[in-house]
Amino acid sequence: MVLRRDDWLDIARKVDWTPRYVEERELFPQEISGRPWLTQDAWRNWNEAYRTTYREYVATQRDKDAAVLGVRAALSKPRLFDDLDPGWVQLVKFHNGAVALVEYAGAVAELRMARFGRDSAWRTMATLGALDEIRHTQIPLLIGHDLLAHDGNFDWTHKAFHTSQWVILAARHLFDDMFLAADAVDLAIQLNFVFETGFTNLQFMAMAAMADRAHHHLFEKTVASIQTDEARHAQIGHPVLRTLLENGSRERAQYLIDKMWWRCWRLFLALSGTAMEYLAPVSARTRSFKEFMTEWVTEQFMKNLAEFDLEKPWFWDLFIEELDYAHHSFQLGLYTYRTTLWFDVAMPDRAEREWLTGKYPQWEQTYGALWDQLERRWEDGGEAGTLAYGLPALCNLCQLPALFIRPGRNTACTLELDGRRYLFCSEPCRWIFQQESSRFADHHSVVDRIVAGQAPGKLTDLHEWMGLQAPVETGKDLRRGLDPWRLDPVPTA
């Protein structure tokens, strides 16, 4: 007689055994399994809400891959860009470069839990999670490769994470902290509970909704397919958090959540906020970034915190204030430093400015004059007048330019530690740094390296240092492009 699924699944999920040749502490060292170190008994009730078997996993993933590849096949390669808005193409290029190889790093994180997670069911879920993350790398790489024939910069889908480009350094700093340099417990809270449960909904589901309206059905299918995987393995975070709270680690859990919320917010405003409201065509926009954040991220996060009787992060009021401004300020930074990016950047046109003002009533008053100024500079002196030439101040925690919250309201602050002065864009970044200063203190931002002579200060050399071949590969104004002279041969003596 063949056993039914539910007759054997619990036995298969829970194959923990008592080690006889080594101590449990040696099998699961605290340094990589995580703290607090608890005996296996404490983890015995680790349960995922949605259970799956390997057989079910393979069948489901095969169907999902077939759906994505079916759309890819239907849209023959020469038609991949047909009818796509030029801004949307840049959004995809931005997204691919910033996300594809993070997923591959995510596979390392899942594999760490697959070995050092403290319960068998956790390790099983993480094993499937690792397979997910490999898939999430391979699909964007495949589609990015298809797009190379249309735009060579799509090689940044793979190349970006191998460069010292400043956005990528900021992303790597975050993800190293979140999971590559984290033990199994910390990464379950930081990656699965905060990042995947909270934020990837925004990046993947919101982007999928916009892709549909932008008529980019391959991208829509890809990101929606990825998010269904994320939703499954994200559930690792809940039972890990529950076990921590049941065993006296409330303060530690609250810290990890607060820290990672702020760090994820910083990256998402830079990546998703700017892309959604300055690269996506107006016709594809449904809600504003703020509305997406409120509905898809904040409300869900509040429910999660309430489930565990945890507090809102202490910086919540600042976060709420930033929702109206931070990504708009960041867009000005992207625009004026666009030659240091691998995608083109848009100056909002009249229709977009009206849309932005409709969603953010203070937008025109706060940012209108600055964009007007850039428009006049284009008219008076061409491209050169619209580029920033001085170095921006970079935060020593998030590694992003210190441009928050808005003109006239900056939150930058410093810290003196062991003879070195550190700059932070905000109090939360400084607070995180102070909690784990030995973890962060030795890192040097791009600006630190330039000031110390470890990276070139001359812009043309800096492009090369960041992996950008100028001007062919470097970001341009989305609508105006380059001044024609920029493509002339470089004069020689």
Added chain:
Amino acid sequence: MRVYLFGFASDDFVGRVIVTPDHRTVAQLAGQLVAWGLAPEQGGSLTVRNEAGGILDPAATIAQAGLGNGDIFKVERSR
């Protein structure tokens, strides 16, 4: 001595790195910051503050004003 500072102008959107000799005056430092910003032609008088909010004497040198490597200064423009 050459120092690097982080300047924030009230009508700009980003902090900018200023590398300068510290024998220059605070007024010259403020002028350098707004010259690199988006609206250098706007004019108006400039008030310079340190991170704690204290107003710096525009005639003082950067060193006399207590600014050193990695310090923040803020420039407010009044019309």
